[in-house]
Every structure is written in C-alpha cells, then in structure tokens.
Amino acid sequence: MQNDTVVALATPPGEGGIAVIRISGDMSARIIEKLFSDKSRNKVKSSDLKDRYFNYGYITDYEGEVVDEVLMVYMKAPRTYTREDIVEIHCHGGMVPVRRILELVIAAGARMAEPGEFTKRAFLNGRIDLSQAEAVMDLISARTEEAAKASIRQLKGSLTEKIGSLRERLLNLLAHIEVTIDYPEEDIEDVFLDDVANALTAARQECRRLLDSADQGRLVREGIKTVIIGRPNVGKSSLLNALVSENRAIVTDIPGTTRDVIEEHLNIKGVLVKIIDTAGIRETVDLVEKIGVERSRDMMKEADLILFILDASEPLGEDDRKIMEWLGGRRALVLLNKTDKPAVIDEAKVSELVKADVIRTSMVDGTGIEEVKDYIYNMVFSGELTADNEVFITNTRHKEALIRADRHLKDALSSIKALVPLDIVTIDIRDALDCLGEITGESLTEDLIDKIFAEFCLGK
Ligand SMILES: Nc1nc2c(ncn2[C@@H]2O[C@H](COP(=O)(O)OP(=O)(O)OP(=O)(O)O)[C@@H](O)[C@H]2O)c(=O)[nH]1
Ligand SMILES: [Mg+2]
Incomplete structure (x- = not known):
C-alpha cells in the first residue's frame, strides 16, 4: 500500500x-x-x-x-x-x-x-514519531501564538525526547531485573529490591510531572472556558462586550435581557479564551427565561473559570446567595461591578462567603477590565511554564496513555513492596512501557494509527 x-x-x-x-x-x-x-x-x-x-x-x-x-x-x-x-x-x-x-x-x-496521508508516510518512513505528527496537526489548527509555540516544541521532538529517556530508564531496569530472574539460585538482596523501588518511584515522578502539565496544556490548546454568571441586570453582557471591545450582546436596564448562551473568543496575549455570557439567574415563571437559567447552570459545570458578578450598588440578594451555593468549590473570580455608583454591598461579607479573589469593576468607566484579563492569563502562565523548552502535554490521547503508564508503575511498586515474585513485577513494567510507546507510536496497532491520521486534513 x-x-x-x-x-x-x-x-x-x-x-x-x-x-x-x-x-x-x-x-x-x-x-x-x-x-x-x-x-x-x-x-x-x-x-x-x-x-x-x-x-x-x-x-x-x-x-x-x-x-x-x-x-x-x-x-x-x-x-x-x-x-x-x-x-x-x-x-x-x-x-x-x-x-x-x-x-x-x-x-x-x-x-x-487520504486525509493526513503525507504526514502518515513521514511517520511510517521513520522521519517523525507519532507525537510529532500530531504536533503538525495541532500547529495547523492552533488559534493563538502560545498554542502554536507548544506545537512547535512538540514537533521539534521535545516530548519524544522526554518519553524516550523515560522508556530507556525502564528498559534498563527491566534488563537488570531479568538478569536476576535468570539466576534464581542466587538470593535476591534487599539492596537490589530497594534499587528497583527507587527507580520505579523516579519514573512515576516523571509521569506525574508530565501529567501535571496536561491541564495547562489543554488550556493553551483549547482555550480557557470562562463563564459569566450572576443574577439579572448586574452587568454580565456589559462585561462580555467590554472584554471583546465590541457590542456583541444586547445590554438594557431590563432584568432578564439575555436569555440564551452567547459565546465569543478572545485572545489575551496569546492565550485563547472562550467567553460565555449567560442568562441572569433568578426564580422565574417565564418559560423561555427558565430554560435560559437552566443553561446558565449547565455552563457553570463545564467552566474552567467562573466570573461571578455582583452589583456593588445593591445589597446581596437571595439570588446572589443561591449562585454562591451553586459555585461549590469551583474556580471562580468575583467581580464587584458598578463601582462608579455609591457602594452598598458588604465587601468583607462577600469575601467571607465566596472563597475567591475579588476584583472591583465598572463597565461605565472601564475599571478592572485589564485586571480581569491579567487574572485569566495568569491562570495558564503562572511562571515556569512560559520557559520555551518546557515540555507540556497538550493532547488528551497522550494524557490518557500517561495515566495508564503511571498506574502500571504504581502496581509494580506495590508488588515489589509486597515481595511478589519478580517476573510478575516485570509484566507491569512492560505494560507501562507499552503505554509510553503509544505516545510516540511504537506500540500502537495499525487500526489505531489509521484512526489518528484520519482526523488530519486533506493534503497534509
Ligand atoms: N452604572 C453602571 N451601570 C452598569 C454597569 N454595568 C452594567 N450597567 C448597566 O446595567 C444594566 C444591565 O446590564 P447588562 O449588561 O445588560 O446586565 P446583564 O447582567 O447582562 O443582565 P441580564 O442579561 O438581564 O441578566 C444596563 O443598563 C447597563 O448599562 C456599571 O459598571 N455601572
Ligand atoms: Mg445579559
């Protein structure tokens, strides 16, 4: 073929x-x-x-x-x-x-x-590995500079290298164990078991480090899903318009203006943000508005960040308190809006009730808008990850394979500690190696490889 x-x-x-x-x-x-x-x-x-x-x-x-x-x-x-x-x-x-x-x-x-066939040939002919092939596709579909940079790093082989050295360490360990299994007459020393346990622990740490980067990786690639929540008339649609610098959503002084979910994209210094404006949350008998409120609540569940707006010129109401309950432990930022008007709300009370950062805003004079943008940006890049050579996982397929690899390493480690025969331990190490090999494409079946390339675009 x-x-x-x-x-x-x-x-x-x-x-x-x-x-x-x-x-x-x-x-x-x-x-x-x-x-x-x-x-x-x-x-x-x-x-x-x-x-x-x-x-x-x-x-x-x-x-x-x-x-x-x-x-x-x-x-x-x-x-x-x-x-x-x-x-x-x-x-x-x-x-x-x-x-x-x-x-x-x-x-x-x-x-x-076929779609992706040129890149598939590059892979099958050994020019690039699977994670690099996937990086080509990510680069084509990258919507911000940061997402593109992450793909370029992966294309250059940074992930390949990380996974490669991890596999090599495990292969060495396996060889080490197998030599011992081959000479059963020799007593296995405790020191040897300690060495194996230490090597497994180190490998697990490396897996965890890569997995820890996956959340940030996903945010860079897919964007931060940010949902604006609040009771009617607090200024949610005004915030959406201010963030995208455009009159995207209808703003009126009639409570219940927004009845459906409105989505817009925003690029904050290279970070992709999906901003979602929702219907104001309140008890209502209006059927259309009720459906809108349901949708707002659903949106909250999928959000990476919730921007919870309160009207600072009015006291806290029943609807505000209900939203606080719904927030639960989700990541939220509280915006005290309409600060251009005389303050009525009890700010200390708010911080006590919602354990989240608070920013004072006004959609009339633009107070706080830049701070909100900075906060969102810092969610992705809080320091070390901006380093250009940093590897981070942006692909859910890779993340899933790492989770499985880590689980096998964990099993191997518990077996060692429970003094289970060594050949059982090697099975888990081999399984972990296979999972890691799936990332680079070494241990994937043909069907799966075809499936991955089928998602590519034609002519690439
Ligand atoms: N003074 C003042 N008025 C504001 C501010 N933000 C919004 N408003 C006004 O408040 C009213 C409601 O604003 P919207 O943005 O439509 O509020 P909303 O939260 O989207 O309302 P619903 O869609 O009904 O849930 C409008 O008349 C806005 O002009 C602010 O910071 N200060
Ligand atoms: Mg609105």
Missing part, C-alpha cells in the same frame, strides 16, 4: 492566487515527465531536473493542450517531508485548473491521498 504514489491539493480548496498540488511516491518523477513541459514547451526528463529547484513551465494534457502555466518543484527522496520523491505543482488557484491537473496526475498513475 505504502509504495503507491499519492496526490492531493495541499492548499485550501476554493479560489486563490495559487494552489499547490502535492505528489508523493516512487512514480512522482515519471508522472511529471508525462505532464510537464518547460517554457519552450519541451518535455523534460526527471534526471535533468535539479533537486529542490523551481521549474517554470506548463502542464499539458494528452493532446498536448496547455492546462495551466505552473511552477514545479521536484524533491528527491529521502530528504523530503515523506522521505519519498515529492513533486509540487504550483498552479493558478481556480477550481478548474486544480481539478484538471489532479485528474491528469491520477490518470498518470497516482491515487488521491
């Missing part, structure tokens, strides 16, 4: 200045000999083509009719993205030339590539 030659449009479909059609595989050179001619309309031999060089010319069909004027690059294996021969045709970016060239390339012996 892998020896055939594939083709795909590498640029987004639609009209554009240029489009790039990419061909990869053994037949690439022969295909280009059939279809490409130089500026004097002479066919070229692939042996005459310079490696990695832009060639000006034409793509012609089998009657010799010009289909498009193009730039063509021939890249010889193995120094290419897929480690196979690659040809890229830069043609005019209209649907007609693109479709005709694709048809001609397929008629000349290639087949349409």
